[in-house]
Amino acid sequence: MEETTKPAKNFVDVQNEAIQVIQTVYDPEIPVNIYELGLIYEVNVNNDLDIEIIMSLTSPFCPAAQSMPAEIKEKLLTIEGVNNVEVKITFDPAWSQDLMSESAKLQLGFL
Numbered sequence: 001m002e003e004t005t006k007p008a009k010n011f012v013d014v015q016n017e018a019i020q021v022i023q024t025v026y027d028p029e030i031p032v033n034i035y036e037l038g039l040i041y042e043v044n045v046n047n048d049l050d051i052e053i054i055m056s057l058t059s060p061f062c063p064a065a066q067s068m069p070a071e072i073k074e075k076l077l078t079i080e081g082v083n084n085v086e087v088k089i090t091f092d093p094a095w096s097q098d099l100m101s102e103s104a105k106l107q108l109g110f111l
Contacts, residue, residue, distance in 0.1 A: 008081070009049065009080065009081045011045040011046060011047055012045075014045045014049050014079060014081060014082060015043055015045045018043050018051055018079065019035060021075050021078075021079065022034060022035045022040055022043070022075075022076075023035045023036070024075065025068065025071055025072055025075065027039070027058065027062075027064065028063065028064050028067075028068075029063070030058070030108070031107070032100075032104045032107055032108060034055070034068070035101075036101045036103055036104040036107075037058070037099075037100055037104055038095065038098075038099025038100045038101065038104070039055050039056050039057065039095060039099075040053065040054075040055050041054045041055055041056060041090065048083055049082050049083055050082070050083050050084040050085070050086075051076050051079075051082055051084070051085045052085075052086050052088065053072060053076070053085070053086070053087045053088065054088050054090055055069070055087065055088070056089065056093075056094070056095040057089065057091075057095065058095055059095075060091060065089070069087040072085075072087050073085045073086075097110060
C-alpha cells in the first residue's frame with residue numbers, strides 16, 4: 001500500500017488560512033472581527049511561511065493595543081507549517097470607518 005502525502009503548503013495557502021484565522025479575532029469594544037473592521041492592512045507570507053501582519057488600531061489609545069497583537073500572533077502560530085509571526089502596528093494611514101467592509105458597516109448600522 002502506497003503512502004500518500006499531502007502536498008506542502010505554499011505561501012498563498014498560508015495567506016488564505018491566515019486571513020481566516022484573523023477573522024476570528026474581535027475588537028473588544030466592537031462586535032465585528034478586525035479583518036472586516038479594516039484594521040488589517042497587509043498579510044504577508046514569505047516562502048519560508050513566516051507571516052508578517054501590518055495592522056492598525058481604531059485609536060492609538062485602544063485598550064487592546066497589547067492584547068490584540070499577541071492574540072493574533074498566538075492564533076497564527078497554530079497554522080501548520082508557519083515558523084514565525086510578526087505583528088506590526090502602524091497609524092499611517094490612520095484607521096477610519098472608510099476602511100471597514102460593507103458587511104461591517106451594515107452590522108454596525110453605518111449603512
